Amino acid sequence: MQKFTVLTGLAAPLDRANVDTDQLIPKQFLKRVEREGFGQYLFYNWRFKPDGSPDLGFVLNQPRYQGATILLAGENFGSGSSREHAPWALLDYGFRVVVAPSFADIFRNNASKIGLLLVEMDGQLMREWLQRAQANEGYRITVDLARQEMLGSDGFACVFKIDPFHKRRLLEGLDDIGLTLERQAEIKAYEESHQEPWQAVAHGLTPRE
Amino acid sequence: MSTLLDKIWRSHLVRSQAGQPDLLYADRHLVHEVTSPQAFAGLRAAGRQVRRTDLTYAVVDHIVPTDNRAEPLADAVADAQLKALRANCAEFGVALLDTTDPRQGVIHVCMPELGLILPGQTVFCGDSHTATHGAFGALAFGVGTSEVEHLLATQTLPQDRPRTMAVRVGGALGPGVSAKDLILAIIGRLGVAGGTGHVIEYLGKAVTALSMEGRMTMCNMSVECGAKAGMVAPDETTISWLRGRPYAPQGGDFERAAAWWRTLPSDPGSRYDREVSLDATAIGPQVTWGTNPGQVAEITGAAPDPAGLAGEQERASALRALDYMALKPGVPFRDVAVDCVFIGSCTNGRLEDLRAAAAVVGARKVSPGVRALVVPGSGQVKAQAEAEGLDRVFKEAGFEWRLPGCSMCLAMNPDVLEAGERCASTSNRNFEDRQGRGGRTHLVSPASAAAAAVTGRLSDPRQLI
Numbered sequence: 213m214q215k216f217t218v219l220t221g222l223a224a225p226l227d228r229a230n231v232d233t234d235q236l237i238p239k240q241f242l243k244r245v246e247r248e249g250f251g252q253y254l255f256y257n258w259r260f261k262p263d264g265s266p267d268l269g270f271v272l273n274q275p276r277y278q279g280a281t282i283l284l285a286g287e288n289f290g291s292g293s294s295r296e297h298a299p300w301a302l303l304d305y306g307f308r309v310v311v312a313p314s315f316a317d318i319f320r321n322n323a324s325k326i327g328l329l330l331v332e333m334d335g336q337l338m339r340e341w342l343q344r345a346q347a348n349e350g351y352r353i354t355v356d357l358a359r360q361e362m363l364g365s366d367g368f369a370c371v372f373k374i375d376p377f378h379k380r381r382l383l384e385g386l387d388d389i390g391l392t393l394e395r396q397a398e399i400k401a402y403e404e405s406h407q408e409p410w411q412a413v414a415h416g417l418t419p420r421e
Numbered sequence: 422m423s424t425l426l427d428k429i430w431r432s433h434l435v436r437s438q439a440g441q442p443d444l445l446y447a448d449r450h451l452v453h454e455v456t457s458p459q460a461f462a463g464l465r466a467a468g469r470q471v472r473r474t475d476l477t478y479a480v481v482d483h484i485v486p487t488d489n490r491a492e493p494l495a496d497a498v499a500d501a502q503l504k505a506l507r508a509n510c511a512e513f514g515v516a517l518l519d520t521t522d523p524r525q526g527v528i529h530v531c532m533p534e535l536g537l538i539l540p541g542q543t544v545f546c547g548d549s550h551t552a553t554h555g556a557f558g559a560l561a562f563g564v565g566t567s568e569v570e571h572l573l574a575t576q577t578l579p580q581d582r583p584r585t586m587a588v589r590v591g592g593a594l595g596p597g598v599s600a601k602d603l604i605l606a607i608i609g610r611l612g613v614a615g616g617t618g619h620v621i622e623y624l625g626k627a628v629t630a631l632s633m634e635g636r637m638t639m640c641n642m643s644v645e646c647g648a649k650a651g652m653v654a655p656d657e658t659t660i661s662w663l664r665g666r667p668y669a670p671q672g673g674d675f676e677r678a679a680a681w682w683r684t685l686p687s688d689p690g691s692r693y694d695r696e697v698s699l700d701a702t703a704i705g706p707q708v709t710w711g712t713n714p715g716q717v718a719e720i721t722g723a724a725p726d727p728a729g730l731a732g733e734q735e736r737a738s739a740l741r742a743l744d745y746m747a748l749k750p751g752v753p754f755r756d757v758a759v760d761c762v763f764i765g766s767c768t769n770g771r772l773e774d775l776r777a778a779a780a781v782v783g784a785r786k787v788s789p790g791v792r793a794l795v796v797p798g799s800g801q802v803k804a805q806a807e808a809e810g811l812d813r814v815f816k817e818a819g820f821e822w823r824l825p826g827c828s829m830c831l832a833m834n835p836d837v838l839e840a841g842e843r844c845a846s847t848s849n850r851n852f853e854d855r856q857g858r859g860g861r862t863h864l865v866s867p868a869s870a871a872a873a874a875v876t877g878r879l880s881d882p883r884q885l886i
């Protein structure tokens with residue numbers, strides 16, 4: 213997994229609640245079997261008109277937000293489906309951090325597996341950040357994970373909370389599968405002590421008479 | 422005192438260490454074509470195997486056309502995804518219900534009907550509607566592709582323990598009111614993020630009175646209020662539904678398993694982090710008016726006036742939603758004409774759902790100009806419905822009778838709404854563009870969908886039965 217330590221970058225405000233995964237990455241792009249290249253489809257139906265031309269009214273299409281790496285968002289961000297293509301698309305587009313008052317559970321899990329930092333920000337403070345990013349062109353924020361701190365280019369700052377284990381995983385870029393495979397013996401012991409005859413379907417799903 | 426969730430969690434702990442997520446064992450890992458290719462590629466790149474091919478089952482459902490399955494599929498990218506699943510399952514030894522298998526269907530319909538999902542199990546799948554399987558008193562939730570890879574490689578999942586919520590539903594649902602209406606009303610009450618971080622246990626008379634199909638419909642949509650999972654404790658309804666299913670335990674094993682299942686319900690007096698109560702008797706048929714499932718109202722009512730809603734975010738999102746849905750505040754739902762009706766999906770693609778819809782259709786005809794689709798949830802549902810003659814009721818009325826798959830629930834296959842088209846749909850998400858770019862989705866029950874098909878407008882099915 214990609215590490216996350218400190219990042220200073222341009223912040224883009226997407227001031228909407230309940231941004232769902234169908235918006236983050238519409239289903240027609242889920243047929244690809246690769247993991248890369250989803251950035252071009254991020255917010256596709258908002259970024260592009262039906263004829264394929266960019267919709268200049270959409271915030272991420274504005275010249276001042278090009279190259280943004282920090283997304284400031286509304287509550288319940290990432291609701292809906294389990295598609296990991298949503299955080300893949302955010303990361304591939306260039307975002308490394310999403311700041312929002314709350315995130316949907318599966319989206320949060322998915323982001324945590326690929327090194328996309330989600331910062332949960334109290335609603336009042338969130339308003340502040342959104343307003344500052346809207347009011348000041350070129351507004352940049354430094355996100356320091358070790359110190360759990362956000363510092364804006366105008367000096368506005370705050371701390372944020374994060375689960376300590378998750379923080380360590382991000383700082384060190386730890387791979388979950390690698391960590392779990394160190395626990396082979398425990399998994400085996402569990403399997404040996406839980407052998408109900410109906411548990412396994414050993415013959416695959418060949419039809420039973 | 423332990424809840425159902427406590428009991429399942431405890432019995433699946435491979436490892437628990439303070440300061441780290443618990444490591445849970447997976448009894449069932451279900452796999453489909455959309456969220457698995459990158460996970461298999463990850464395994465391959467790391468030289469890893471699937472740890473338990475006997476606990477891992479795959480099916481192709483999202484992208485399959487429901488009219489013509491001749492290969493190559495007309496959509497070349499979808500065709501490649503289908504072939505990737507086939508190749509991955511063959512390479513890693515995973516059982517696959519392929520397009521030609523009579524048991525194929527939407528993953529959350531066909532796996533339970535085979536008896537593969539049992540009370541007390543943990544069930545994971547790269548799909549948010551995995552919550553469906555909580556209907557059996559299993560702990561079931563959706564995961565992302567990295568977690569799919571983790572499950573394939575280790576048969577375990579690191580997870581923080583969720584909070585618990587009890588949703589108690591007293592009273593009884595009236596005629597023409599279904600589990601779908603009940604869960605929509607619950608989501609309306611809790612809001613689309615009201616369940617975040619929680620596993621919901623549904624309790625109370627109106628819940629235990631539901632069939633397994635109804636319980637699946639309810640648990641399925643738990644994720645639409647943000648909950649991690651929904652569950653209903655196993656009881657005699659569960660046990661008799663499972664008896665005799667091909668992959669359920671057989672003979673003496675079944676009785677032994679059932680004896681254990683009966684110990685699973687939450688102990689009386691168990692405590693939950695949050696409790697909510699509702700009266701089913703007060704609930705009528707529901708319809709969503711907005712672009713998330715929490716934007717819902719009684720079908721006898723009207724589109725709301727955003728000005729009357731509490732909270733700035735709520736108002737802004739209602740305004741946006743009504744604009745997208747092309748609904749004027751205050752317009753009665755019965756005046757809203759539909760272009761399309763979709764009956765199917767993992768929420769409402771089961772036999773009971775098709776029966777409820779057919780009962781409303783009766784000898785009526787689909788309203789002129791309305792395109793109406795029935796997509797059975799699985800091959801078995803389709804066969805049973807045909808044996809009962811339901812297909813004839815639908816076809817004679819002017820519905821299209823399709824092959825099983827996800828179809829217009831998310832429109833990844835060729836079943837898509839045109840921009841501006843309005844659809845009464847028995848599926849689970851009314852997000853913008855979900856059923857096709859610019860398409861407008863009203864979530865309803867199967868009976869209400871059938872009522873919309875024959876009247877050409879959003880309609881209260883109780884007036885037709």
Ligand code: SF4
Nearest residue numbers: 550766767827830831
């Ligand atoms: S029917 Fe719809 S919700 Fe269910 S698995 Fe298929 S696409 Fe997902």
